[in-house]
Amino acid sequence: MQNQNRTMGEALLYLTDEQLRQGIEAMFFAYRGFTADPDRILEEKGYGRAHHRAVHFINCAPGTTVNNLLKILGVTKQSLNRVLRTLIEDGLVVVHVGQQDKRERNLFLTDKGRALEQQLSDAQRNRMRAAYRHAGPDAVAGFRTVLEAMMDPEMRRAYLGLRQE
Amino acid sequence: MQNQNRTMGEALLYLTDEQLRQGIEAMFFAYRGFTADPDRILEEKGYGRAHHRAVHFINCAPGTTVNNLLKILGVTKQSLNRVLRTLIEDGLVVVHVGQQDKRERNLFLTDKGRALEQQLSDAQRNRMRAAYRHAGPDAVAGFRTVLEAMMDPEMRRAYLGLRQE
DNA sequence: TTGGAATGTCAACAAGGCTGACATAAAATG
DNA sequence: CATTTTATGTCAGCCTTGTTGACATTCCAA
Numbered sequence: 001m002q003n004q005n006r007t008m009g010e011a012l013l014y015l016t017d018e019q020l021r022q023g024i025e026a027m028f029f030a031y032r033g034f035t036a037d038p039d040r041i042l043e044e045k046g047y048g049r050a051h052h053r054a055v056h057f058i059n060c061a062p063g064t065t066v067n068n069l070l071k072i073l074g075v076t077k078q079s080l081n082r083v084l085r086t087l088i089e090d091g092l093v094v095v096h097v098g099q100q101d102k103r104e105r106n107l108f109l110t111d112k113g114r115a116l117e118q119q120l121s122d123a124q125r126n127r128m129r130a131a132y133r134h135a136g137p138d139a140v141a142g143f144r145t146v147l148e149a150m151m152d153p154e155m156r157r158a159y160l161g162l163r164q165e
Numbered sequence: 166m167q168n169q170n171r172t173m174g175e176a177l178l179y180l181t182d183e184q185l186r187q188g189i190e191a192m193f194f195a196y197r198g199f200t201a202d203p204d205r206i207l208e209e210k211g212y213g214r215a216h217h218r219a220v221h222f223i224n225c226a227p228g229t230t231v232n233n234l235l236k237i238l239g240v241t242k243q244s245l246n247r248v249l250r251t252l253i254e255d256g257l258v259v260v261h262v263g264q265q266d267k268r269e270r271n272l273f274l275t276d277k278g279r280a281l282e283q284q285l286s287d288a289q290r291n292r293m294r295a296a297y298r299h300a301g302p303d304a305v306a307g308f309r310t311v312l313e314a315m316m317d318p319e320m321r322r323a324y325l326g327l328r329q330e
Numbered sequence: 331t332t333g334g335a336a337t338g339t340c341a342a343c344a345a346g347g348c349t350g351a352c353a354t355a356a357a358a359t360g
Numbered sequence: 361c362a363t364t365t366t367a368t369g370t371c372a373g374c375c376t377t378g379t380t381g382a383c384a385t386t387c388c389a390a
Contacts, residue, residue, distance in 0.1 A: 098367095
């Protein structure tokens with residue numbers, strides 16, 4: 001659609017199986033890089049990626065409910081609960097009973113929780129920033145476009161929803 | 166830290182913390198989509214992502230050694246061995262003792278193994294192709310550029326090495 | 331011949347997914 | 361008011377896939 005002016009042959013070269021295979025491998029290796037820095041920090045503190053994800057999304061949407069977090073993270077409540085329990089015990093997350101609906105628990109980061117989130121996202125942003133800077137703004141725009149197109153529709157909604165908040 | 170980029174002009178707006186945060190979340194959600202289709206197929210057959218990765222890279226580099234695979238996958242030999250054992254037992258992978266160095270084991274997919282690899286990569290390519298087509302060739306070029314820049318240097322070498330073969 | 335490299339295997343453990351069952355409190359509904 | 365549904369927590373147990381440590385085998389190379 002972006003290159004109607006080119007000939008059919010040229011325009012579709014980027015859709016060959018070989019190009020797609022390279023894209024698949026690039027995703028695999030890049031995701032490893034993407035998680036490498038936070039993983040190192042987490043390991044020192046005895047946490048895992050599951051804790052990172054929880055802390056990240058609680059930070060993005062303070063006061064979010066457990067159910068909401070479950071939808072975003074796509075795990076079971078038992079699995080999330082195990083992670084949340086340790087975060088609460090360790091004083092990184094606090095829980096407030098919902099005001100309108102007292103069944104709900106609103107989740108917030110403590111100062112300590114925010115400090116960890118900051119440390120993790122600093123590390124991750126540093127790598128992302130270096131990659132962005134190296135690639136330049138046009139490449140970054142393309143990167144984001146492809147990533148959004150690769151998401152499941154529900155996840156894309158969740159993702160775009162987070163951007164609005 | 167948060168806003169030091171703002172003052173540097175519009176050219177660097179794509180490097181703001183907010184833009185980077187969105188990129189981080191996009192990676193998270195996109196990777197979920199990226200693995201969703203193969204995961205469904207694997208689950209039916211009683212395999213996991215570890216099996217997918219092994220099958221994928223054995224297919225890309227037939228005759229590769231266990232040690233080589235360990236480096237690419239970044240896991241321990243014990244962990245890989247457990248996966249390889251089931252793949253060999255199930256007749257998806259065959260092992261040939263090395264010709265020059267008989268300590269080495271060269272790994273190959275059987276027809277059955279290739280069939281599974283095909284099924285998995287078809288599913289993954291279909292999603293990737295849809296995303297690529299939707300985004301267009303320029304976006305795809307940017308996507309690839311950013312992903313490469315995000316890899317660890319050793320992984321980038323492994324990745325570029327695979328492309329040459 | 332001996333050291334070290336490549337590989338395999340056994341055992342044990344942990345993280346973090348999962349399911350199922352059950353408890354509680356509160357909201358919603360009839 | 362009684363019942364059902366919803367939101368959450370918790371316990372027990374299972375699976376995959378990662379880890380470490382120990383030990384055996386095979387075989388190249390100094």
